[in-house]
Amino acid sequence: MTLEEQVLERIKPSPEEKKKLEEIASELLQKVSDAAKLLGINGITPKLVGSAARNTWISGTHDLDVFIAFPESTSREELENNGLLIAREVAKEGQNIEERYAEHPYLNIEYKGFDVDLVPCFAVDSASNIKSAVDRTPFHNEFIKMSIPGREDDVLIMKQFMKGTGTYGSELRTQGFSGYLTEILIIHYGSFRNTIRNVCNWKPGLTIDMLEHGILKHDDPLVVIDPTDPKRNVAAALSPNQFAKFIDVCRSYTEKPSEEFFFPREKEPMQKEEIIDMMNSRGSSFIAIVFEAPDLVDDILYPQLDKMEHSVRALLADYDFQILNSGYWAKEDAVILVELISSELPAVKKHMGPPVWVNEHARGFKQKYENSDELFSMYIEEGFYVADIRRKFPTAKELLVERMRSCSLGKHLSKAVADGFTIIEGADITTIEDPDFRRFLRKWEQGK
Amino acid sequence: MTLEEQVLERIKPSPEEKKKLEEIASELLQKVSDAAKLLGINGITPKLVGSAARNTWISGTHDLDVFIAFPESTSREELENNGLLIAREVAKEGQNIEERYAEHPYLNIEYKGFDVDLVPCFAVDSASNIKSAVDRTPFHNEFIKMSIPGREDDVLIMKQFMKGTGTYGSELRTQGFSGYLTEILIIHYGSFRNTIRNVCNWKPGLTIDMLEHGILKHDDPLVVIDPTDPKRNVAAALSPNQFAKFIDVCRSYTEKPSEEFFFPREKEPMQKEEIIDMMNSRGSSFIAIVFEAPDLVDDILYPQLDKMEHSVRALLADYDFQILNSGYWAKEDAVILVELISSELPAVKKHMGPPVWVNEHARGFKQKYENSDELFSMYIEEGFYVADIRRKFPTAKELLVERMRSCSLGKHLSKAVADGFTIIEGADITTIEDPDFRRFLRKWEQGK
Structure with a gap:
């Protein structure tokens, strides 16, 4: 059995698991129709979309995306009101009901062990005429369902490879590959292996346009023209660094394939002595800005941390401090950590x-x-x-204490920093004992 | 009495001093004619050139430039042989006879307290047809003698101003204003005061072409077309920094004239404690490369020290050491001194x-x-x-010890460095006790 077959065995849903999911999905679609009828709302169509609908979901993930499609002529207000009415009716049989927001509100519920999104959308005639961002999803669904049969296993293996190497997920924290993008790559290159082989030679500026209908220039490192919308780059959320990292891991995998790529061992938190040894052997200066992390969803928090890291680097560089590396980490506390050539400069x-x-x-x-x-x-x-x-600020600490508040920070972090922060340096950084922070520090040990 | 009149009183030769110089000059010209006759060399003309011939010499300077002009048809070999024969004959009545070399050999002698150059040259018909670099001088002499009358005092005051501010002299150590250039400026602007006034607004790229006959483009900050040769820039030897410095001192003088500009007090050598205080208050790292200075004339030694300073800076910068300032000094020992942000870098x-x-x-x-x-x-x-x-070299000292010899150095310094050098740092630099070196260090205290 090949390595990839072994991986597949661990991640492919069993027939029972699949049957279960299909039953729950049918139940939910029926409940949406019933609810609409009950509420006297006509013309809607319930649709199962996402990986569950495409047979590209990994065993153990129990996510269902149920879309409630309204006729295109529906007003936005009506869609929002009636969509939520139907969703709330369905949700009566679920738990942990939560109203969430994309371009318009939708419901997230727990239903018989599944994580279900109930999302109103407009049933437009083409993906290039969408009225709301989510309207595109049903078109993606149709395209993948039409093109993927026979290659679902390759999608599964690729998704696991990306998860294991930290490149899966298009949310702002990761800026990697979305499920839809992964599926398109498999369709385009035909298989997991052939995708890996081709990625080894990717260069920035690569355009994949399967239907040869792309009509816009994009500046992104990778451009994958959406088969359902010639104006859109499916890989727009992929960061240049994740693009590069994916090439790197595909090459490493080609040279020496191993299970580690799919199922990496979790890093051990660094011990206090290890941290001190690491700092001493590098001989550089470490300085951390610590403050209470505001309670925000990842897609808001991480871009602001990223922006803050850049602002702090710019501030330090403006005052002649030379930066080697930096990073951020957040849980209850948020930490911006910077490694400098030296945290002290001559007068x-x-x-x-x-x-x-x-x-x-x-x-x-x-x-x-x-x-x-x-x-x-x-x-x-x-x-x-x-x-x-x-020199006005001969130490990085003095500079940060005096000038951090005038840095350009995102709205929420600006407030958090104004509420107070502490600067800790060198060995004192070991006073942060959270195991996840201690894992984050490993990037100074063995590469990011 | 104005300040400038007071200065003039101190530097203008007295009638007696002038009479003495004229007598000695006549004597020497006669001796050249006599020697030629005695040796059976025909067709030569002795000429007094330079500031002595133009009445632009400062009291106390006893330099006489006696040129021995040969017909243009003379071969170079004949000129060199016969020129030296005549000079040696004249030199019989002088002391400290020394053979020196420009494009061809000449004699420098001491004669009745005067420092006399006896220089063979070709009597060409125009300065643009010279056969040897010195052939130009008689043309300069003629031009100045014709144009300067009435403005000799202004030349004297300007020369003293330049001497006092360190901008006088076109030799490679100084890269400032030559006597001829100074005279031309006075002729062009009419007076000392008007020159100062105009210099305050000089900008790089300025061209002064009194006869409007310049025919070449020059890249130098200041272009003064030689009235006797339209291809030549009289200010070619002026460095951009001396150009800038001259503007700066002319402005300062305009704002607040004082005797100090003409007769600056000699700097006191820095005391050991002053040096240590200076280093401590700056907080930077000082490192010196010390080696035996080869016995060379200034025009060879100083350009090589300059080149070495640049090579050392480039070497340090290549290995990430950040340079604040540097300089060199030479007497029996030569010292390249560099001030760094830090002489240590992290591993x-x-x-x-x-x-x-x-x-x-x-x-x-x-x-x-x-x-x-x-x-x-x-x-x-x-x-x-x-x-x-x-990092290969975490300290500047290790780097210099290992890599100095592979620096691109001038021929003579390359040998001197290969013979051995020492690196001294920080307070140890006070072990160099030469008062001139201690004066050189003042540039870190009060500006160059």
Whole structure:
């Protein structure tokens, strides 16, 4: 049995598991029709979409996406009201009912052990005429159901490969491959193996346009024209780094395939001594900004953490601190961790002035610094005035304490930081004992 | 009495001093004629050139330039042989006779307290047809003698101003203003004061072409077309920094004239404690390369020191050391002194690899580092492989000790460095006790 067959055996739903899912799905579709009838809402069509409808779901995942399609002529208000009415009627038999929001509200419920989304949408005539973002999904569903038969197992293996290598999922935290994108790749390349083989030679700017109907230029590293909508890049959410990482893991897998790619061992949290050894052997300076993580969904929290990491890097670089690496982590607390060449700089800072021959500026520069207490020395270098002056922030900590609040941060993190933060450095970082944080630190040990 | 009049009083030769110089000059010209006659060499003309001939010499300087002009048809060999024969005959009555070389040999002698150059040249018909570099001088002499009368005092004041501010002299150590260039500026602008006033607004690219006959483009910051040769820039030897410095001092003088510009107080050598205080307050790292200075004339030694300073800076920068300032100094020992942000770097160094999608390079990079003892961690950043590896030279001292000899150095310094050098750092630099070196260090205190 090949490695991939072994993997498939672990992830393919059994006939019983499948039968169960199909029964529950039918029940739910029926309940949607019944609810509509009961409420006197006409013209809707219930649809099962997503991986459950396409036979591309991995054993153990019990997600059902039930769409409630309204005629295109329905007003948005009517769709929202009547959609939620139907969903709430169905939800009466579920648990943990939660109203969620995409472009418009929908319900997430637990029903007989399944995680069910009940999503109103417009039944438009083509994916290029959608009225709401979710309207596209039924078209994706039709296209995959039509094209995938016979290759479902390859999708399963690929999804597991991506999960194991951290490249699966198009949400903002991961910025990897969506289920639909994975399915399209398998359809395009024909099989798991052939996809892997081809990815090894991917280069940025690659366009996959199966129907040869793409009509827009995209700047993304990978462009996969949506078979159901020529204007859309299915891979728009894929970050350049995940694109690169996927190429890298496909090559490594080709060179030396192993089960580890699909089912990696969970990393051990680093021990205190390991962390201190790691820092000492690198000899660089570690500094962490710690604050209470606001209670937000991942798709809002992680982009803001990402933005904050960039702002902090820019702030440090502006004040001459040289950055080696950085990262962020969040649970109850959020941590932005930065590794610097040094967290201390000499008191003196070289401040470049205007060229001597620009009379006005030259006069202003000389007047400003000549008799300043901040001046060490002033001289001319390659025609420019240079003032060696006292550095405002000789340590990264002082800089962050004084200037973090004026960084450009996302709305929620800006508030969180304003409420208070602490800066911890070096060995003190081991006071953060959360095992997940200690796992996150392994990226300094063995690569991201 | 104005400041400038006071200065003039101190530097203008007295009638007696002038009479003495004229007598000695006449004597020497006569001796050249006599020697030629005695040796049976016909057709030569002795000429007094230089500031002595133009009345633009400063009291106390006793330099005489006596040119021995040969007919243009003379061969170079004949000129060299007969020129030296005549010079040696004249030199019989002088002391400290020394053979020196420009494009061809000449004699430097001491004669009745005067420093005399006896220089053979070709009497060509125009400065644009010279056969040897020195042939131009008699034309300069004629032009200045014709144009300067009435403005000699302004030349004297300007020369003293340039001497006092360190901008006088076109030799390679100074790269400032030559005597001829100074005279031309005074002729062009009419007076000392008007020159100062105009220089305040100089900008790079300025061309002064009094006869409007310039025919070549020059890249130098200042272009002064030689009135006797339209192809030549009289200011070719002026460095961009001296150009800028001259603008700066002219502006400062305009704002607040003082005797200091003409007769600056000599700097005090820095005391040991002052040096240590200076280093401590700046907080940066000072490192000096010390070696025996080869016995060379300034015009050979200083360009090589300059080149060495640049090579050392490039070497340090290549290995990630950040330079604040540097300089060199030479007497019996030569010293290249560099001020760094820090002379120590962490063990870890970020080594950028190829983009992931360049398959061949990517493979090579991963293979090279993946199992290396030098690797801390490998990861992908913005699509590129990055290896955090062990830094080869974590201190500037180790780097210089190991790699100085492979620096691109001038011929003579290359040998001197190969013969041995020492690296001293921080407070140990105070072990260099030469007062001139201690004066040189003041540039870190109060500007270059």
